[in-house]
Amino acid sequence: MKKTRLLLVALALMALAVANAQTRVTVWIYESFGGNDSPIAKAAADFMAQNPDIEIVLVPTASTSAAYRDPFMVAAQGGGGPDVLMADIAWSPEFAAMGIVKDLSGHLAGKEDEYFPGPLDTLRYEGGIYGVPFYTNALGMFYNKTAFEEAGLPLPDDDWTWDDFRTAVDTLSNGEMYGFGLEGAWGGTFEWYPWFWQAGGQLLSDDGTAPLFNSEAGLEATRFFLDIVANPRYVPEAAKTWKGWAELAAAFSNEVIAMYEVGDWGIAMVDGMNPPFEWGVAPLPSNGQRASLVGGANWVMNANTKVEDAAWRWLEYITGPAVFPLMDGYNRVAARRGAAEAQEIVKADPRMQVLTASLEFAKARPTVPLWTTVDYDCLQPAFVRVILEGADVTSEMANAEMCALDVLR
Amino acid sequence: MASARLRRRTRQLPAMLVAFFVCFVFAIPFLWMILTSLKLPSELFTSPVQVFPRSGVYWEAYTRIWTAGQFGRYFWNSTLVATIATGASVALSVFAAIGFARYKLKGGNYLLLGVLLSQLFPLVLLVPPFYTVLRELRILDTHLALVIAYTSFSLPFSIWMLTGYFRSIPFELEESAMIDGATRLGAQLRVVLPLAGPGIAATVIYSFILAWNEFLFATTFISSPDLRTLPIGLQAFIGQYSTDWNLLMAGAVVTTVPVIVMFVFLQRYLVAGLTAGAVKG
């Protein structure tokens, strides 16, 4: 009975679709994904061939936050905007909290297991799931193999530890080269998260209201990390203003720095610079337990959309099995389970395998929408004061805790 | 005759040298942009810094910008929007400035001050309500929206510039034209306008550059790729993880040069003697 009704509805819909114009779904994608013969354009063409009633309009848009996140916020708050869009996992909680993207948990019921839990967690907000995971990545350590060998250091492997890392940084910092580099314009919090988790730290209470980072474990990790980062012998002065991956890739390829933390997107960047040495990728050094930081992008649906069903069918398709070949085209790893086995780029490149293995223990930053504020306004200034002014880690972490309490209040 | 000319040239030499030196200093970042656009991608970030391309000049960026994205279309869109907005802004501000400079308006000076109020508020905060207005007018994602925005935002400068300029032109000129039988507005337009050449030229330059380079409105109000303007097109070269410096710099050079060339022609209106000569006559 139910089936026949569904069939009738489907038929009616199809008749409508033929009689009327197609349902148009406007899709924002990152500019770097775009272009007329890009893999995603081909995927959209395949989708439209299978679903003649739907027209997918891809809109490649520059993916800086000023050109992508802010305009979407303004548009969605003002009642407009695209139907669906790719969004950085860091933006997802903000969008969910603002109520400008749809809760898709109804659509996702019974399908949650199809995605890696880390990326999926970035979409959970107050019981709902506000999007679908698209691709994911985890931080690993790029290292200059030649420099390690010349210095007589053992190469980093799956079991290397914090002490191994510190020894390596110290040995490799020989006056001509620095042992480590990072995106210091942000005080290095981005690179710090994994160390914090490896020490067993917890950032926030489970209800998301109380900061817990000023703990024994937190202090241990922060001291270890900042001891290295604040040392001008270990990290170049220029790193204080670096906030792009290009500078780090260039510093690495030019033998300015011997190691840096980065994800799979860094592989093509370093390869493109033809470094005159051998290099490799290792998991981040461990401290008894392992951890890494999850990055990547999700799909979210505009709360204003009038074509929810068509938009959902597109999301279902683009995050379904079709995502594996698609992501191969972009050198990224799909956030869908089975990616490591299904994707050619992972099978072909041992460096990708190291990074993909790190996904197992990679965590996401808290999905409390104000976490970004805690990061920017509390943690970063504390770190910068330690680096620039030699401030004391213990007191700065206490300040950061007070600040976070104030923000989350 | 020839020697007098030579003497004059010699006298002008110091000014010329100083001027060219100042120009060079101000142009250094632009030269750096040109050099960057011509280097191989692998030569961009080197330590120590490499100033000139080492392994040959890399012209490819200048051909690639036209194929990557739709730079040609962005160019056309920017030209269209900037030209119309400049025209509208100059027309509106010429009339307003005649009003302010040639008539005694009740509270005119306060109104003139009020014109500036619009500029005293952070633009980022005006964007959300402005978006709503445009949406209600159903002109979001059209060039009209940008034309309206750019015209309005260049008006304060244009009105102030031209009012100041018109006020400096003697009334007697306009009155003598009126005696010739012209209406007052006719006299104003016929007599005052040509004398205001430098002021209008400055206004044109200002409005055009504002519209040519504006990013915030363009990125918020325009969503169709076909309607994007140059600053949005350039932004596309700034990627999520890395910036395509060759394309960005080549794009910026290509965006800048036509305006400078246009100015080479426009700047003769900024030449001394035009006004003075006319006033004398």
Added chain:
Amino acid sequence: MLKRDERKGLVAPQGATNRRTGRLHRNWPGYVLVLPAMLALVGVIGYPLVRAFIMSLHKIILIRPQLGQPFVGLENYATVLKSPYFSNAIWQTFVWTSVNLVGQLVLGLLIALLLNSAFPGRGIARSVMLIPWVIPSVVAVLTWKWMYDGQFGVINSLLVRLGLIEKGVAWLGNTGTAMGAVLIESIWKGTPFVLIMLLAGLQAIPAELTDSASVDGANVWQRFRYVTFPFLKPTIVIAATLTTIYSYNNFNSIWLMTEGGPLRATETLTILTYKLAFRNFDMGSATAAGVLTFFVLLVFVVVFGRQYVKSQMEF
């Protein structure tokens, strides 16, 4: 002294004809002329301004839509005024705006006088001077940021080669140098605008005035002080007012180079407002900060504006 009357004519907008006949009757065309521009300004900028003002009286936290948008009176203003970030931002804004103003005005004036004198290639020089202003600001700022880089920046490489510093300095990354570094970029970018205004203003000076002054044996400084400057004064005042406003509103230079850092060393009110709106999603406080600075600038503009009106009357 024949210039006396002429000058009066030059600067007094209300001619004798005006005063003889009834004001409004004769002046209605004036209102008609002004009206279209005013309508455009009110419609496009006035309305969003009023909306923003209303927002400043409400609690609007975008990421907490469940709170609604209750009216809270001046609470946002109190919050903003109490914040230590606000007083820091006021100070940074003061430094930022005043150094920009003085730098751009002085450089602009000197270069305008230079480019107003006759020499071969003047047209080219004028056009080249316009380049910083024409370069799309995002690209200009990113280029400067790169030139300042401690490792890959051409500025450091030059200074090291000249022996002025031993090794690269992260100019934008240290609290002591960041503001200066950003200011240099901003003055570089803004000077051509002042230059164009002053160059246009210089054309309004009747040539015979300067000529007769030099025949009278006045030196360069005297000619500037007693002939050029009085005529240029209204233009200088306009340029000063607009430069102040535009520097204050300059967002790109700071945001793309330092995001207001390090440690808020370059956080002006414009940056703070943006952070409140788009990072903390607190539109109420953001608009309140905007309105507060609106009034600070308003005082400034009224003072300058008076000066402008006066400068038109006094000589």
